[in-house]
Amino acid sequence: MDRSGRDSEGIPAATVARLPHYLRALRDMQVGGAATTLSAELADVSGVSSAQLRKDLSFLGTFGKRGVGYDVAALSAAISQVLGLEAVHRLAIIGVGNLGHALANYSGYAKRGFTVVALLDSAASVVGTRTDSGLLIEHVSHLERVFAREAVTMVVLALPSPAGQEIAERVVAAGVREILSFAPVSLQLPDDVVVRSVDVAGELQILAFHAAARTSNEAVED
Numbered sequence: 001m002d003r004s005g006r007d008s009e010g011i012p013a014a015t016v017a018r019l020p021h022y023l024r025a026l027r028d029m030q031v032g033g034a035a036t037t038l039s040a041e042l043a044d045v046s047g048v049s050s051a052q053l054r055k056d057l058s059f060l061g062t063f064g065k066r067g068v069g070y071d072v073a074a075l076s077a078a079i080s081q082v083l084g085l086e087a088v089h090r091l092a093i094i095g096v097g098n099l100g101h102a103l104a105n106y107s108g109y110a111k112r113g114f115t116v117v118a119l120l121d122s123a124a125s126v127v128g129t130r131t132d133s134g135l136l137i138e139h140v141s142h143l144e145r146v147f148a149r150e151a152v153t154m155v156v157l158a159l160p161s162p163a164g165q166e167i168a169e170r171v172v173a174a175g176v177r178e179i180l181s182f183a184p185v186s187l188q189l190p191d192d193v194v195v196r197s198v199d200v201a202g203e204l205q206i207l208a209f210h211a212a213a214r215t216s217n218e219a220v221e222d
Helices: 013-031 039-046 049-057 072-082 098-104 139-148 163-171 199-221
Strands: 089-094 114-121 137-139 155-157 178-180 193-197
Touching: 013 039, 013 049, 013 072, 039 049, 039 072, 089 098, 098 114, 114 139, 137 139, 139 163, 155 163, 163 178
Parallel strands: 089 114, 089 155, 114 137, 155 178, 178 193
Antiparallel strands: none
16 A cells, blocks of 8 residues: 555455455355345445445446446455455464464464464563464464564554564564554554554443443433
8 A cells, every 4th residue: 555545456445445345244144145236235234325335336347237236246345355355365473362262262363364484572471372273372483483484464463562563573574564563652664564563452432432422412402
C-alpha cells in the first residue's frame, strides 16, 4: 500500500479493507448452497450500502448481471485472487501469552488461506512447551533461524510495547514485510513494510463514546 492509500493494483485502501467482509459473506453463501446473490443481499450481510458494494467491486472488474446478480463462486474466487489468498501464507506469532495462545489455537486460519508455522516467546515458563494445536514455542532469540526454516511470510506481534519496536525491526530484517500488530505502540518501520495495528483499548474507547452518547440521548428523551 503506498502513501496515496492505494495498493499495487490501484485499489483504494478502504476498499481492500472491506474485501475480506465480502469474501466471508460469499463463502457463507457457498456453504449454504447459493449460486448467485444480488448486490442488495451481499451488501446487507456485509454491513455496507449497495452503492458502496458496487463501487468496491468495480475495481475488480465486471461481475454482476442485471436481474441475475453475482455468481457467488466466481466473485469469491476473484476476491481471493485480489487478496493474494491463492497461496497459503505462513504465519509466525511472536508473544505467546494469553492473547498469543488464543491466536495460536484459532481454528479458522486454514479455510482463509493461512497456517501458523512458528510460535516465539522469551518467557521461560512457555518456551519449550506446546500449544493445544501441538506447535512448539521456541525462544525469540532464534527468530531469524526459525523464520528461515519455516519460510515465514507474515507475522503477528502479540507483545508488550517495550519489546514491540525491537522485535519488529528484527522481523523486517529477516525478510518479512507484512505484520499484524497487537503491540500498544506505533511501530516505526520502512515504507515498504505493511503494518496493520489492532488497538483493543482504543476500540473499546470508541465503544465507550457511543455508549455515553446513547445514554445522553436517552436522558434527553426522558
